[in-house]
Amino acid sequence: MIYKLVPLKDFKKFFKERTQKERDLIDQKLMILSDDPFSKSLDIKKLKGYDGRYRLRVGRYRVIYEVFDDILVIVLADGGSRGGIYK
Numbered sequence: 001m002i003y004k005l006v007p008l009k010d011f012k013k014f015f016k017e018r019t020q021k022e023r024d025l026i027d028q029k030l031m032i033l034s035d036d037p038f039s040k041s042l043d044i045k046k047l048k049g050y051d052g053r054y055r056l057r058v059g060r061y062r063v064i065y066e067v068f069d070d071i072l073v074i075v076l077a078d079g080g081s082r083g084g085i086y087k
Contacts, residue, residue: 003034003067007076011063014079022059029058030076037067037074053077055085062086 007015015023032039033056043057047064056063062085064077078085 001035001072003037003072003074005030005034005074005076008078010078011076014061018061022061026058026061026063026079029056029063033065033074037065 015026018026029042032042037054038044044054045057047053047055052068053064053066056065060081061079062082063079064085066075066077067073068075
């Protein structure tokens with residue numbers, strides 16, 4: 001099943017500020033994520049204190065996302081460096 005990726009404003013801003021090389025790496029990871037939002041080949045962890053939110057590690061950055069299995073949608077909430085994304 002292919003999930004539709006829906007980026008929110010904060011994620012779009014984060015993505016736009018990255019270099020082309022970083023964007024390519026993020027795109028690669030997101031393609032795998034759209035096939036399987038819980039892929040064992042990706043570094044994914046469930047966020048504590050949130051229902052259905054996960055983080056995807058992409059190098060030194062983290063992408064926060066939420067999965068809606070019933071409608072096959074992954075909402076890309078935000079992205080950022082490890083030190084700032086969880087605040």
